[in-house]
Amino acid sequence: MANTLFDKIWDSHVVQHVEDGPEQLYIDRLYCHEVTSPQAFEGMRARGIKCFRPANIFCMPDHNTPTHDQDKPIEDPVSKTQVDTLAKNAEEFGLNHFGMLHPKNGIIHVVGPERGLSLPGMTIVCGDSHTSTHGAMGAVAFGIGTSEVEMVMASQCILQQKPKSMRINIEGTLRKGVTAKDIALYLMSKLTTSGATGYFVEYAGSAVRNLSMEGRLTLCNLSIEMGARGGFIAPDETTFEYIKGREYAPKGEEWEKAVTYWKTLKSGDDAIFDKELTFKAEDIEPMVTYGTNPGMGMGITESIPALDTVPEAGKASYLKSLDYMGFKPGKKLLGTPVDYVFLGACTNGRIEDFRAFASIVKGKKKADRVTAWLVPGSWMVSEQIKEEGLDKILEEAGFEIRQPGCSACLAMNDDKIPAGKLAVSTSNRNFEGRQGPGARTVLASPLVAAAAAVTGEITDPRTLINFEC
Amino acid sequence: MKQKFDIITSTCVPLPLENVDTDQIIPARFLKATTREESFFGENLFRDWRYNPDGTVNKDFVLNDPTYSGEILVAGKNFGSGSSREHAAWAIAGYGFRVVISSFFADIHKNNELNNFVLPVVVSEGFLAELFDSIKKDPKTEVEVNLPNQTVTNKATGKSEKFEINGYKKYCLMNALDDIDFLLENKDKTEAWERKAKA
Numbered sequence: 001m002a003n004t005l006f007d008k009i010w011d012s013h014v015v016q017h018v019e020d021g022p023e024q025l026y027i028d029r030l031y032c033h034e035v036t037s038p039q040a041f042e043g044m045r046a047r048g049i050k051c052f053r054p055a056n057i058f059c060m061p062d063h064n065t066p067t068h069d070q071d072k073p074i075e076d077p078v079s080k081t082q083v084d085t086l087a088k089n090a091e092e093f094g095l096n097h098f099g100m101l102h103p104k105n106g107i108i109h110v111v112g113p114e115r116g117l118s119l120p121g122m123t124i125v126c127g128d129s130h131t132s133t134h135g136a137m138g139a140v141a142f143g144i145g146t147s148e149v150e151m152v153m154a155s156q157c158i159l160q161q162k163p164k165s166m167r168i169n170i171e172g173t174l175r176k177g178v179t180a181k182d183i184a185l186y187l188m189s190k191l192t193t194s195g196a197t198g199y200f201v202e203y204a205g206s207a208v209r210n211l212s213m214e215g216r217l218t219l220c221n222l223s224i225e226m227g228a229r230g231g232f233i234a235p236d237e238t239t240f241e242y243i244k245g246r247e248y249a250p251k252g253e254e255w256e257k258a259v260t261y262w263k264t265l266k267s268g269d270d271a272i273f274d275k276e277l278t279f280k281a282e283d284i285e286p287m288v289t290y291g292t293n294p295g296m297g298m299g300i301t302e303s304i305p306a307l308d309t310v311p312e313a314g315k316a317s318y319l320k321s322l323d324y325m326g327f328k329p330g331k332k333l334l335g336t337p338v339d340y341v342f343l344g345a346c347t348n349g350r351i352e353d354f355r356a357f358a359s360i361v362k363g364k365k366k367a368d369r370v371t372a373w374l375v376p377g378s379w380m381v382s383e384q385i386k387e388e389g390l391d392k393i394l395e396e397a398g399f400e401i402r403q404p405g406c407s408a409c410l411a412m413n414d415d416k417i418p419a420g421k422l423a424v425s426t427s428n429r430n431f432e433g434r435q436g437p438g439a440r441t442v443l444a445s446p447l448v449a450a451a452a453a454v455t456g457e458i459t460d461p462r463t464l465i466n467f468e469c
Numbered sequence: 470m471k472q473k474f475d476i477i478t479s480t481c482v483p484l485p486l487e488n489v490d491t492d493q494i495i496p497a498r499f500l501k502a503t504t505r506e507e508s509f510f511g512e513n514l515f516r517d518w519r520y521n522p523d524g525t526v527n528k529d530f531v532l533n534d535p536t537y538s539g540e541i542l543v544a545g546k547n548f549g550s551g552s553s554r555e556h557a558a559w560a561i562a563g564y565g566f567r568v569v570i571s572s573f574f575a576d577i578h579k580n581n582e583l584n585n586f587v588l589p590v591v592v593s594e595g596f597l598a599e600l601f602d603s604i605k606k607d608p609k610t611e612v613e614v615n616l617p618n619q620t621v622t623n624k625a626t627g628k629s630e631k632f633e634i635n636g637y638k639k640y641c642l643m644n645a646l647d648d649i650d651f652l653l654e655n656k657d658k659t660e661a662w663e664r665k666a667k668a
Contacts, residue, residue, distance in 0.1 A: 015655070020636030022635065038504070144580075313545070
């Protein structure tokens with residue numbers, strides 16, 4: 001027996017092994033948003049069936065929601081229909097639904113953990129590749145397609161081949177100005193966007209242990225960008241401390257019982273992984289991407305790799321990518337003018353991300369050339385920003401805080417980066433057109449985004465004075 | 470769409486790019502549909518590569534080149550990375566592809582193709598490079614994909630390879646059955662698992 005935490009959680013949820021096929025895996029929690037669920041509900045209706053365990057399903061719109069004037073009807077009629085359809089479906093099938101403006105609404109991967117809905121030891125799925133986020137709670141969480149969403153609605157199960165397991169250790173102490181986002185971008189730059197395909201990743205090592213829950217959520221969120229099905233971190237005191245008292249978390253005696261169980265959730269000392277990698281925290285610097293997939297990243301002071309370092313089969317894609325970005329091999333990005341800055345998304349839309357951003361811009365002014373969109377991941381984050389007075393700091397520096405949603409991460413609402421404009425974005429993907437047709441995206445941490453927002457160019461945040469993180 | 474899969478022999482559409490992500494296969498702005506009309510998604514397959522920003526047809530893109538056609542899409546490695554959107558598989562199916570050949574697929578997209586009766590065929594890097602070469606030399610190059618035997622054959626060179634698929638999924642594809650049919654039949658086992666888990 002391999003004795004990894006992944007095995008423990010996965011194996012304990014196997015209902016049956018299908019002969020010469022996948023495993024039937026029981027799912028504890030299904031999250032649904034408005035984009036990848038309507039066809040699943042449609043399928044359920046066509047089959048004339050109800051949800052098998054409706055209480056375990058939580059729905060909320062996030063992709064299409066505008067980040068302003070949410071009290072008014074959504075202007076785009078197609079977006080409005082999709083959001084309204086989710087509300088109608090949730091009602092028809094008797095599911096939990098946190099609609100727009102509901103105090104519990106927000107990006108599904110921000111809301112799940114912050115409400116105590118995603119807990120250690122659970123299996124969690126959603127029709128969204130960033131479901132890996134919830135792995136930070138010590139859960140096996142992964143993104144699925146709409147047919148698979150329908151499977152879970154119909155049976156609370158999914159048929160799935162068990163992925164292989166990988167452990168990635170980050171040992172040592174992160175340097176000043178280096179965040180969980182930089183760890184993830186660093187890993188992608190080393191492993192490429194397919195380096196962990198077929199695997200479920202356990203993140204471990206002292207640098208990972210020392211991450212806050214917010215940092216862990218960011219790291220696990222980006223697992224899919226290395227191709228991994230999911231990524232998780234064994235639960236520990238940091239996890240329990242974070243969960244305690246949250247709305248849907250176990251209470252009283254149930255809490256004690258749960259923690260006793262959660263403490264058993266770790267890989268054995270003799271655990272065998274299909275692959276194990278170790279990196280030094282000290283080797284990581286603030287990261288930026290220069291291409292059109294998240295694996296095309298480098299330290300902020302480095303230069304874009306020369307063409308002769310790229311394998312032959314990948315050269316056409318590499319040149320297409322740099323051509324789209326308007327960048328040249330061998331050049332540095334430091335000093336490149338920036339048009340847009342986006343702080344938010346399921347990757348970096350949490351309170352700690354806003355604190356980091358505020359720590360840089362405090363006492364400074366937004367650069368005139370920059371349009372900045374600061375979008376909290378949920379109404380809870382939005383409230384925290386106000387409680388901590390971050391809104392004042394940000395407003396004084398010339399920034400405006402918008403209403404929660406996925407926003408410019410994938411530009412399904414109005415928040416589209418115009419064609420040709422360069423955005424420094426804390427989101428998760430720099431694919432062609434991801435933030436709007438023709439938009440050019442540099443992925444980075446909230447610190448790098450803040451530094452760009454006040455200087456108007458790609459800037460190493462470590463050079464700015466009131467640096468606290 | 471549920472349809473039986475057996476042996477497909479077809480010419481190919483080559484897309485020799487690596488890391489083709491699902492945002493390219495179907496951009497996010499086309500995900501707003503609330504129904505599963507494959508023709509709608511098919512029309513918007515590779516939308517931003519097929520059309521120029523001003524809406525005119527991009528004649529340089531392979532789908533707009535009448536030299537190439539067929540039911541088989543041949544793509545560079547790491548096809549379908551990124552978002553889990555099944556709309557990408559609907560777009561591929563809706564356009565009329567029944568097979569995608571690559572040396573490497575992203576996990577979620579691969580499952581999405583299988584769940585839509587599009588067969589992802591993983592071949593070696595060498596087979597893929599040779600196939601691109603064959604198609605370049607002769608766009609009428611045919612490939613035979615034989616699901617019962619799990620073989621893929623480049624008919625220009627005669628080169629053949631076995632490909633992997635588990636027995637269950639193969640049975641489903643050959644008999645037009647989907648996973649939900651299976652799961653619904655197995656509810657008693659799910660309930661038994663729940664009772665045991667609660668105990």
